[in-house]
Amino acid sequence: MxxxxxxxxxxxxxxxxxxxxxxxWYTGVARQAAEIFTELGLGLDGGAFVGEWRDRYLPSMARVQNHERDWAYLDTLHRESLDDLLRQHGVAEAVDEAARARLVRAWHRLxxxxxxxxxxxxxxxxxxxxxxxxxxxxxxxxxxxxxxxxxxxxxxxxxxxxxxxxxxxxxxxxxxxxxxxxxxxxxxxxxxxxxxxxxxxxxxxxxxxxxxxxxxxxxxxxxxxxxxxxxxxxxxxxxxxxxx
Amino acid sequence: MxxxxxxxxxxxxxxxxxxxxxxxWYTGVARQAAEIFTELGLGLDGGAFVGEWRDRYLPSMARVQNHERDWAYLDTLHRESLDDLLRQHGVAEAVDEAARARLVRAWHRLxxxxxxxxxxxxxxxxxxxxxxxxxxxxxxxxxxxxxxxxxxxxxxxxxxxxxxxxxxxxxxxxxxxxxxxxxxxxxxxxxxxxxxxxxxxxxxxxxxxxxxxxxxxxxxxxxxxxxxxxxxxxxxxxxxxxxx
Known part of the structure; x- marks a missing residue:
């Protein structure tokens, strides 16, 4: 190289x-997400969801790296792409602030x-x-x-x-x-x-x-x-x- | 408080x-300094020397903190006060570059x-x-x-x-x-x-x-x-x- x-x-x-x-990260976040979705009575698959979430990872950081936006913490980027993804799945109403904070925090414990x-x-x-x-x-x-x-x-x-x-x-x-x-x-x-x-x-x-x-x-x-x-x-x- | x-x-x-x-720090640096001074055949006391060296610690950092000088690493401040102290003790000629680097490095292992x-x-x-x-x-x-x-x-x-x-x-x-x-x-x-x-x-x-x-x-x-x-x-x- x-x-x-x-x-x-x-x-x-x-x-x-x-x-x-x-x-x-896949197993760790998928497990925690599945637990939260079950509590909320949502039929979302934890594993598929975290895959889609992770797909937004590099593009979200690239915008900081390319100076398209100011520095933002990974937690902030995770939260923004989570909000976007929940809207896309039509479950934005069903996932409250506390659940979203728990989902972002899932990346802290793997x-x-x-x-x-x-x-x-x-x-x-x-x-x-x-x-x-x-x-x-x-x-x-x-x-x-x-x-x-x-x-x-x-x-x-x-x-x-x-x-x-x-x-x-x-x-x-x-x-x-x-x-x-x-x-x-x-x-x-x-x-x-x-x-x-x-x-x-x-x-x-x-x-x-x-x-x-x-x-x-x-x-x-x-x-x-x-x-x-x-x-x-x-x-x-x-x-x-x-x-x- | x-x-x-x-x-x-x-x-x-x-x-x-x-x-x-x-x-x-006192025991650690005094011991390493004594070893180096002995190797160089100098009669300096390691403990007294490190006490004087440490006396220059807060004043040297205060100059950075008060913006009297640009940011400088602690290793750099240690080195400057060491050079000063060796001159003051009249042994600047006797302590070479390698020994000075070892003395500064003594603060890394305590x-x-x-x-x-x-x-x-x-x-x-x-x-x-x-x-x-x-x-x-x-x-x-x-x-x-x-x-x-x-x-x-x-x-x-x-x-x-x-x-x-x-x-x-x-x-x-x-x-x-x-x-x-x-x-x-x-x-x-x-x-x-x-x-x-x-x-x-x-x-x-x-x-x-x-x-x-x-x-x-x-x-x-x-x-x-x-x-x-x-x-x-x-x-x-x-x-x-x-x-x-």
Missing amino acids: SGQEFDPASITVLAFDIFGTTVD PAWDDSVAGLTRLAGRYVVAALSNGGFALLTHLAKDAKLPFDCILSAELARTYKPDAQVYRTAAGLLDVAPEQVLMVAAHKWDLDGAAAAGLRTAFVERPREKGPDRVADRATDVAADISVTSFPALADALGVP | SGQEFDPASITVLAFDIFGTTVD PAWDDSVAGLTRLAGRYVVAALSNGGFALLTHLAKDAKLPFDCILSAELARTYKPDAQVYRTAAGLLDVAPEQVLMVAAHKWDLDGAAAAGLRTAFVERPREKGPDRVADRATDVAADISVTSFPALADALGVP
């Missing part, structure tokens, strides 16, 4: 994407993939391990605490007041940790994120998470992504980096 | 000062007080526990990792590009964690820090650390500090807040 030989010894920081890479904690624990033995997500600082702090993810620090696109894949997000992260971009390995399950990281001078590790978008949608596959390292779990990343 | 009754149930975030409150990890672990069971120090983001990340301090996130004055006791530092911390200032309890061993936190609308807990400045200097004492809570250790803070 970068055209330069990859040397694990040049890396000091591992920056982990969160939604889909470290935690299973289950880690089975291998995430074990892999992060191993990797933290050698590297600084940081969360680096488009989720807000508070959201990521809540999420990491709840899922017991052993990050050394929380970094967020919020600290750069723009969104990945804007180079500024990756460079702000490297700057705060006082390292050069090429000393950071961005770990993600998404091609667009790794392409952005590489363009900002970071090194890249792809983690294939085939169930990321639920049973009915296709996630990014290793064959489609050019990265310095390509693995299928966090422990496999530790193996690839030679971390015991 | 704030004039309002203190209710532990109103608190969601505990923000911990680091140098002197959570870690023993021993926790004996009760810090146990207290933080208990408190993290109920609250979001954050580091909130004038140390840089990278410094605090290294320090917390090395001392195994179980913080949920690292916050730093660097994120506000000014220094405590500037209200902006405390408010930036509350804003990033998406809480009101009065939902944050600032925990510190220094009157100036708690006064700044209270002025910014935070609640305050004083932790008396009588050995903070080493054997020859007097640290802030409970009798001199007005705070919502006053304790002598982190486990005592957990007791005071009713955290099991």
